Amino acid sequence: MKTYELKDVAAPNLLEGMFPYSLPPLITFEGKIHELIDGAVVEFDPSEVKTRDIHITDTTFRDGQQARPPYTKDQMVKLFEMMSRLGGPNGVIRQSEFFLYTKNDRETIEACRALNLRYPEITGWIRANKGDFRLVKEMGLKETGMLTSSSDYHIFHKQNQTRKQAMDQYVEVVEAAFEAGVRPRCHLEDVTRADLAGFVFPFVQKLERLSEQVPEHMKVKIRLCDTMGFGISYPNAAEPRSIPKLIWRLRNEIGVSADRLEWHGHNDFHKVHINGSSAWIYGLNAVNTTLFGFGERTGNPPLEGATIEYVALKGGLNGVDLQVVTELAEYYEKVIGTQLAANYPFVGKDFNTTRAGIHAGGLRKFEQIYNIFDTTALLNRPPRVSITDKSGSDGVALWVNEFLGLKGDERLTVMKVAKIFRWVMDQYEKDGRMSSVTDQELEDQVKLYLPEYYNKRKKN
Numbered sequence: 001m002k003t004y005e006l007k008d009v010a011a012p013n014l015l016e017g018m019f020p021y022s023l024p025p026l027i028t029f030e031g032k033i034h035e036l037i038d039g040a041v042v043e044f045d046p047s048e049v050k051t052r053d054i055h056i057t058d059t060t061f062r063d064g065q066q067a068r069p070p071y072t073k074d075q076m077v078k079l080f081e082m083m084s085r086l087g088g089p090n091g092v093i094r095q096s097e098f099f100l101y102t103k104n105d106r107e108t109i110e111a112c113r114a115l116n117l118r119y120p121e122i123t124g125w126i127r128a129n130k131g132d133f134r135l136v137k138e139m140g141l142k143e144t145g146m147l148t149s150s151s152d153y154h155i156f157h158k159q160n161q162t163r164k165q166a167m168d169q170y171v172e173v174v175e176a177a178f179e180a181g182v183r184p185r186c187h188l189e190d191v192t193r194a195d196l197a198g199f200v201f202p203f204v205q206k207l208e209r210l211s212e213q214v215p216e217h218m219k220v221k222i223r224l225c226d227t228m229g230f231g232i233s234y235p236n237a238a239e240p241r242s243i244p245k246l247i248w249r250l251r252n253e254i255g256v257s258a259d260r261l262e263w264h265g266h267n268d269f270h271k272v273h274i275n276g277s278s279a280w281i282y283g284l285n286a287v288n289t290t291l292f293g294f295g296e297r298t299g300n301p302p303l304e305g306a307t308i309e310y311v312a313l314k315g316g317l318n319g320v321d322l323q324v325v326t327e328l329a330e331y332y333e334k335v336i337g338t339q340l341a342a343n344y345p346f347v348g349k350d351f352n353t354t355r356a357g358i359h360a361g362g363l364r365k366f367e368q369i370y371n372i373f374d375t376t377a378l379l380n381r382p383p384r385v386s387i388t389d390k391s392g393s394d395g396v397a398l399w400v401n402e403f404l405g406l407k408g409d410e411r412l413t414v415m416k417v418a419k420i421f422r423w424v425m426d427q428y429e430k431d432g433r434m435s436s437v438t439d440q441e442l443e444d445q446v447k448l449y450l451p452e453y454y455n456k457r458k459k460n
Helices: 046-050 073-087 103-113 130-139 152-157 163-180 196-211 243-254 272-281 303-314 323-336 357-365 375-379 392-404 418-429 439-449 451-459
Strands: 033-037 040-044 055-061 093-098 121-127 143-147 183-188 221-225 261-264 286-289
Touching: 033 243, 040 243, 046 272, 046 303, 055 073, 055 303, 073 093, 073 103, 073 303, 073 323, 093 103, 093 286, 103 121, 121 130, 130 143, 130 163, 143 163, 152 163, 163 183, 163 196, 183 196, 196 243, 221 243, 243 261, 243 272, 261 272, 272 286, 272 303, 286 303, 303 323, 323 375, 392 418, 392 439, 392 451, 418 439, 439 451
Parallel strands: 055 093, 055 286, 093 121, 121 143, 143 183, 183 221, 221 261, 261 286
Antiparallel strands: 033 040
């Protein structure tokens, strides 16, 4: 038992090394993590994420279109351009994956190419057969993903094959890719429900032997597909569900380098973001994502969430422009017509909006108390308050000051907005109102009770 004594201090300890406010809260580690695999102590070093080239890949135009109405060509081109600005000149968002099957898919690829953007690189996706591979060659792509299902659920019950038949088919298409000068990326579908030692590892070892015969830039990439969301971030979890064990074995027992491993998750068990982050920490470089997590069934790791996680892990922006996240959300809602959930992190209309009076009071006194980081600077989203009977006079004061654009000593006190607060409470206590007070209603009250401030704002 250890005894802790109170340390009374003259100034607050705001832990600014971890919570700088000018950036998302930084993710830091203390020492290395040791876990057991097959009775041996295995060292996981999550701090190496600082030096590894971790990055984001995108499948918005492939997996992301399997759970929603198709995007138009113009919409995909615009999203691709914004994605490039979000990821920045250093390629934090490194690649974007497209279907190749329809005329609209192929025309979209050509239109995105015409933008002459370095990042993200355009890659394809095909099934593991030579007929599909023809499309890759016709489009002149340097890399393509190919479906190489890895669990017996898929091999036996979907493909009606034996393991050897499946492996032989996959290898044949990989060899065809090499012959055409296209880098193959094998998507190990359902890998977290597969026989790792009996199929996955022998297959990947075969791919490694094939890769020895080609230049470095052509070596096979491996995408680990957690198709049903069964993956678990706990190092001690049993295989095949343990993400740390899976990555460790592929790197240390099979010899696949971090730059040729990629994680692709699904959100069936609400683990999609933490699983992607854990994959980064435990030793691979690429996490595959979609804009706002749209993807088949429960969706994929959200691209914007991974981008902010990247900044938190790396401790800096590295060229990322987070304000584009807000642009993307506005484009989805105003142009595409997709309404994001009000409480969706970073972009929902209620993301940094408070209704509780005690929270509003904290925001009014010191913004950092109830705002996760400087959302005004990073996301172009100032913290807001939505007025109800629970907002209190602090909430009304905060709303009025933000509306009037008052800063510092100019900001009005709760006493100055008392009449507006009384009007708000009358709405609920006398009239039995059940809905939030609208911004337009509050603006009308400012015009009525604070005309000098209102008129000054209108002039400015």
